[in-house]
Amino acid sequence: MSPSGTPETRPNARPNGDATSAADTTATPTTMRAVTRHHYGDSDMLEITEAPVPSPAPGHVLVAVEAAALNPLDWYAMIGLPWLTRPQAGIRKPTVPVIGSDFAGRVVAVGEGVSAFRPGDEVFGSASQAYAEYVVAPAEHLAPKPAAISFAEAAGLSITGVTALQALRDKGELRQGQSVLINGAAGGVGTAAVQIAKWLGAEVTAVCSSRNAELVRSLGADHVIDYTTTDFTETETRYDVMLDNHGNRALAGCRRILTSTGTYVLVGGSKSNTILGPLARMLETLLYFGVTPQRGRPFLADIRQADLALLAELVTSGQLRTVIDTIYPIADIRAAMDHLASGHARGKIIVELNTTKRQSRRRLDT
Numbered sequence: 001m002s003p004s005g006t007p008e009t010r011p012n013a014r015p016n017g018d019a020t021s022a023a024d025t026t027a028t029p030t031t032m033r034a035v036t037r038h039h040y041g042d043s044d045m046l047e048i049t050e051a052p053v054p055s056p057a058p059g060h061v062l063v064a065v066e067a068a069a070l071n072p073l074d075w076y077a078m079i080g081l082p083w084l085t086r087p088q089a090g091i092r093k094p095t096v097p098v099i100g101s102d103f104a105g106r107v108v109a110v111g112e113g114v115s116a117f118r119p120g121d122e123v124f125g126s127a128s129q130a131y132a133e134y135v136v137a138p139a140e141h142l143a144p145k146p147a148a149i150s151f152a153e154a155a156g157l158s159i160t161g162v163t164a165l166q167a168l169r170d171k172g173e174l175r176q177g178q179s180v181l182i183n184g185a186a187g188g189v190g191t192a193a194v195q196i197a198k199w200l201g202a203e204v205t206a207v208c209s210s211r212n213a214e215l216v217r218s219l220g221a222d223h224v225i226d227y228t229t230t231d232f233t234e235t236e237t238r239y240d241v242m243l244d245n246h247g248n249r250a251l252a253g254c255r256r257i258l259t260s261t262g263t264y265v266l267v268g269g270s271k272s273n274t275i276l277g278p279l280a281r282m283l284e285t286l287l288y289f290g291v292t293p294q295r296g297r298p299f300l301a302d303i304r305q306a307d308l309a310l311l312a313e314l315v316t317s318g319q320l321r322t323v324i325d326t327i328y329p330i331a332d333i334r335a336a337m338d339h340l341a342s343g344h345a346r347g348k349i350i351v352e353l354n355t356t357k358r359q360s361r362r363r364l365d366t
Helices: 072-079 083-089 151-155 158-171 188-199 210-218 251-256 279-289 305-316 330-342
Strands: 013-015 031-036 047-052 054-056 060-069 102-110 122-126 134-138 142-144 179-183 203-208 223-226 239-244 258-266 295-298 324-329 348-352
Touching: 031 330, 047 330, 054 060, 054 102, 054 134, 060 122, 060 151, 060 158, 072 330, 102 134, 102 151, 102 158, 122 151, 122 158, 122 305, 142 305, 151 324, 151 348, 158 188, 158 239, 158 258, 158 305, 179 188, 188 203, 188 210, 188 305, 203 210, 210 223, 251 258, 251 279, 258 279, 279 295, 324 330, 330 348
Parallel strands: 179 203, 179 239, 203 223, 239 258, 258 295, 324 348
Antiparallel strands: 013 054, 031 047, 060 102, 060 134, 060 348, 102 122, 122 142
16 A cells, blocks of 8 residues: 555556546546645644646546545655655655545546446545545445445545454454454454454454443443453453454463464554564564464455445445544644544544535544
């Protein structure tokens, strides 16, 4: 998901007006507002600037973004860490100024070979450079937006929902009647994971602070452990699967709470390693569990249209909802990113791009 190219020359887009196979885009402006940074650093580096509106290359779709969701990978892109990513992202400064990854909006134009979408369709999905009024996305990274939810709710579905789904269903191989412990149950991936685990028929133990206990119970958690008073690695219960969103406990302790054939699934790691970032915990997991009877499975989500469509079905059937902490107007992107960096958001943080929306931040799920 790391950026590549520039708004004018990136592989999945061409300068506006150069995509002769795209649908009629005469109503589309040539420039747009976008969140950019030209140097690595904290949120003070972020600016809202004018950028060219791209046109979709073959197999891609141009979407007018209504809302975008913040993800940890966007924070890493902003600060330029870990250093391991610099050869691709830019050694001294970012090669691609626009950041962002998850979004929801309306299709404006489609590239050659795209038949699943047409202008006017409401969609959600994932693509680089999503903190902008327009984004180009691969068609296979999009799915129709459930009609019953808002663009803000849909924007928060993609990376977090797919991560939770693939972590539990594919990597953890969680089955009906099994037990799962979710460390970091009140965050974006965590809130989705609690609901997906219940859909899979598991008994769910959620680890979070006491202020979030009621929230995770409302999502379906059967048991709640308050990490401020109890170290879950020292409890006596054994779990078939542990989903670790934080990577903040010793692997020996995590292994201890697994059944003899249990699986530890890692989706997040410490920010303290500036060279390797979360990859350090991933490598440690592979090495540690390589000599144990249990399984250790670190992974990164793979955005697939089939999984996005499944998430949409779960939303429509009432088995999944996006938990939103705060919705910010795009003008407050710095405050939104600082909120993300705090590590204490309940669910997702969203920014709205559409200027017709109410331009003040508002908290949800409080």
